[in-house]
Amino acid sequence: MSTIFASILTAGSVTASSFLLCTAASLVLGILIAWVYGWKHDSSKSFLMTIALLPAIVEVIIMLVNGNIGAGVAVAGAFSLVRFRSAPGKGEEITAIFLAMAVGLATGMGYLAVAAVLAIVVMAAMLILSASNFGTRSSGEQILKITVPESLDYENAFEDALKDFTRSHELQEVKTSGMGSLYKLKYRIVMKDGASGRDFIDELRTRNGNLEVAIGRPVSKETEL
Numbered sequence: 001m002s003t004i005f006a007s008i009l010t011a012g013s014v015t016a017s018s019f020l021l022c023t024a025a026s027l028v029l030g031i032l033i034a035w036v037y038g039w040k041h042d043s044s045k046s047f048l049m050t051i052a053l054l055p056a057i058v059e060v061i062i063m064l065v066n067g068n069i070g071a072g073v074a075v076a077g078a079f080s081l082v083r084f085r086s087a088p089g090k091g092e093e094i095t096a097i098f099l100a101m102a103v104g105l106a107t108g109m110g111y112l113a114v115a116a117v118l119a120i121v122v123m124a125a126m127l128i129l130s131a132s133n134f135g136t137r138s139s140g141e142q143i144l145k146i147t148v149p150e151s152l153d154y155e156n157a158f159e160d161a162l163k164d165f166t167r168s169h170e171l172q173e174v175k176t177s178g179m180g181s182l183y184k185l186k187y188r189i190v191m192k193d194g195a196s197g198r199d200f201i202d203e204l205r206t207r208n209g210n211l212e213v214a215i216g217r218p219v220s221k222e223t224e225l
Contacts, residue, residue, distance in 0.1 A: 005111065005113045005114055006111075007109055007110030007111050008021065008022070008110040008112060009109065009110035014063050014066070018110065019063065021112070022059055022063070022107045022108065022110060022112065023056055023059060023060070023107075025107050025112045025115060025116070026055040026056040026058075026059040026103065026104055026107045026108075026115075027052070027053075027055070027056050029055055029103050029107070029115055029116060029119045030051060030052040030053060030054060030055040030056060030100055030103065030104075031052045032119065032123070033051055033052070033055075033096060033099060033100055033103070033119055033123060034048040034049070034051040034052040034096075036123045036126065036127065037051060037092070037096045037126075040126070040127065040130045041092055041130075043093070047093065050097075051096050051097070051100050054097065054100040054101060054104060055100050055101075055103040055104035055107060055115075056104065057104065058100070058101050058103075058104025058105060058108060059104045059105075059107040059108035060108070061104075061108065062104065062105055062108025062109060063108050092126075095126075099118075099119065099122050099123075102115075102118060103115045103118060103119050106118060140190045140191065141188060141189070141190055141218055142188075142189050142190070142191065142215055142216060142217060142218070143186065143187070143188060143189075143215070143216055143217070143218050144169075144185075144186070144187040144188075144189050144213075144214070144215050145184065145185065145186050145187075145212070145213070145214040145215075146158065146184070146185045146187070146204060146208055146211075146212075146213050147177070147182055147183070147184050147185075147208065147211040147212040147213070148182065148183045148184075148185065148208045148209070148211065149181065149182060149183075149208070149209055149211070150176075150180065150181055150182065150183060152183075152207075152208065152209070154174075154183055154185055157207050157208070158185075158204060158207060158208075161200070161203045161204060161207065162187070162189070164203075165191060165192060165195045165199070165200040165203070166189045166190060166191055166192060166195070167190045167191070167192050168189065168190045169187050169188070169189045169190075170187060170188045170189075171185065171186070171187055172186050172187065172188050173185070173186035174186075182211070188218070189215075197215055200215070201213050201215065
């Protein structure tokens, strides 16, 4: 087992055969990561090509550095510049980029088995978490929006109606509208089983002066880091 996970680079030297083997492993693992990511996530062709080629690029850089501290600092500065000159991405995209870089680091140091195991384990975990409901909110959650006049005590006006028709409710946002003459409330709610949405809206309308009331599904937003 220790032999399998050992580096193929002997004494830190790079030969033509070891370079070609590490590069081939980087490209295969990079393409595999890009394929798995593209299978489960909507992504552009350019991003998938970046993920596929990134391990090989990082691998070559690590081989060229080869223990040189000054070159290593320069490489770290270059990666930092690329990061801060790039547009923020979604959490899954950042994860895929770091996985591709980690695979490139491992292959660049000759640890091909470590790179393969890392890529397979992380991609398997990615598929399992994507297929499960991990991190997702309850499917029964809805967004309730109520417009109220400024004279209404909105903090107490709807509490009993919310308790009668919902299992849970949370006031998420309050903002003014109409030059300050109106308030717009935003709740995240879960309706009780069998509760009528129409009766709930009618009950709310009797309390907000027949102003606008809306219930709908939460709008998913792209999460950025």
